[in-house]
Amino acid sequence: MATQVTDGNFDEEVMKSALPVLVDFWAPWCGPCRAMGPIIDDLATEFEGQVKICKMNVDENSASPSRFGIRAIPTLILFKNGEVVDQTTGAVSKSSIKDMIAKKAL
Amino acid sequence: MKTYDAAVIGGGPAGLTAALYLVRAGVRTVLVEKLSPGGQMLMTEDIENYPGHPTAIKGYELVDKFVEHLAPYELDRLGDEVREMTPVDDGYRIQVGDEAIQARTVILCTGARYKRVGTPGEELYTGRGVSYCALCDGNFYKGKTVAVIGGGNSALEESLYLARIVDKLYLIHRREDFRGAKCYQDKCFVHPKMNILRSTVVDEIQGDPFKGVTGLKLTNVKSGEKSDLPVDGVFVFVGFEPVASFVPATLERDKAGFVITDCEMRTNLPGFFAAGDVRSKNCRQVATAVGDGATAATAAYAYLEHMHA
Numbered sequence: 001m002a003t004q005v006t007d008g009n010f011d012e013e014v015m016k017s018a019l020p021v022l023v024d025f026w027a028p029w030c031g032p033c034r035a036m037g038p039i040i041d042d043l044a045t046e047f048e049g050q051v052k053i054c055k056m057n058v059d060e061n062s063a064s065p066s067r068f069g070i071r072a073i074p075t076l077i078l079f080k081n082g083e084v085v086d087q088t089t090g091a092v093s094k095s096s097i098k099d100m101i102a103k104k105a106l
Numbered sequence: 107m108k109t110y111d112a113a114v115i116g117g118g119p120a121g122l123t124a125a126l127y128l129v130r131a132g133v134r135t136v137l138v139e140k141l142s143p144g145g146q147m148l149m150t151e152d153i154e155n156y157p158g159h160p161t162a163i164k165g166y167e168l169v170d171k172f173v174e175h176l177a178p179y180e181l182d183r184l185g186d187e188v189r190e191m192t193p194v195d196d197g198y199r200i201q202v203g204d205e206a207i208q209a210r211t212v213i214l215c216t217g218a219r220y221k222r223v224g225t226p227g228e229e230l231y232t233g234r235g236v237s238y239c240a241l242c243d244g245n246f247y248k249g250k251t252v253a254v255i256g257g258g259n260s261a262l263e264e265s266l267y268l269a270r271i272v273d274k275l276y277l278i279h280r281r282e283d284f285r286g287a288k289c290y291q292d293k294c295f296v297h298p299k300m301n302i303l304r305s306t307v308v309d310e311i312q313g314d315p316f317k318g319v320t321g322l323k324l325t326n327v328k329s330g331e332k333s334d335l336p337v338d339g340v341f342v343f344v345g346f347e348p349v350a351s352f353v354p355a356t357l358e359r360d361k362a363g364f365v366i367t368d369c370e371m372r373t374n375l376p377g378f379f380a381a382g383d384v385r386s387k388n389c390r391q392v393a394t395a396v397g398d399g400a401t402a403a404t405a406a407y408a409y410l411e412h413m414h415a
Binding site: 027029030031032033034035036037038039042059069070071072073074075087088089090091093094095096 | 140141142144147148149150165166185186187189203204232233234235236237238239241242243245246247316317318339
């Protein structure tokens, strides 16, 4: 399962993480986000020990989404050493997320 | 390599129905869906015209019911996207993510997605002020000003949804008359938060790298007059395009790329069927997708029987 992150622990879990981190910004009202949910959890298992996979509910956390200028969801942001290395908006397939991770994070 | 009698590509209402009819007929079936099932139903807040739900049903609730209906049956599922489809001797070889499968028949139910309007700035600011899903992104614009581009049912319907959230909404349409249903037009035209800009095209979506979208450059195509419109976001609903980039090159499609079928959902390729929004047709609804799915599955079953005979 993906790790739930909040505004409160975002720096700790994401910005200061030794591993690259993929954050899925989502909300319960968003259909495409719901559609991606199972894929994000699958990726958490597949990349265990290599990439940390996190989810942030933008309904409950507004500071981090606005910090990264997010105005559409689902948005995925890939962080490495506390920096944004790639991002994508809209529902995308598992292969395309794996490609993004392989190219930018590993 | 795994082989099947039928591969259903896409898990919206057409694909879920086709899969249901196939597994109930005892056909060895795989359902390929790159996301979780539901398709565009998941992007719809209320579905008001699917028979049997007189007080409307939430899109995701109807999806849950479709999925639950399939649960008791034996059905293989693959959760990745199709990259390539090649006709082979005994059917089709399908590359799904890193895995290849083969199927005697294919039912293509990949649906359609919102088209881009093709304006400078659109791609740059997608996700940062440009949106294609009111239900997903509307809440980011509480008390703000947005524009909606389009003149069909989706544009009107989504405008009515957004108007409940935003402070001010400009509905921008390149023609004088709207194509969308009169019942939506009537509601939009008198809505206190809506401003209707007819015969107007968007020349550019403007923004800045930090704030995202800040405004639009417009031209009135009748008067030629140009203007600037400050907005915080823009929602694009200018029609649909088929999701079919990976189909065999020999599959017959119409000018817009939608797949041509007969009334039994047969395409020009043997054992290759299409159902739902990806088909060349006029009416794209959950109800018609379901009908297409059932028809295609029945035709695929008949085709398989004929092959074995």
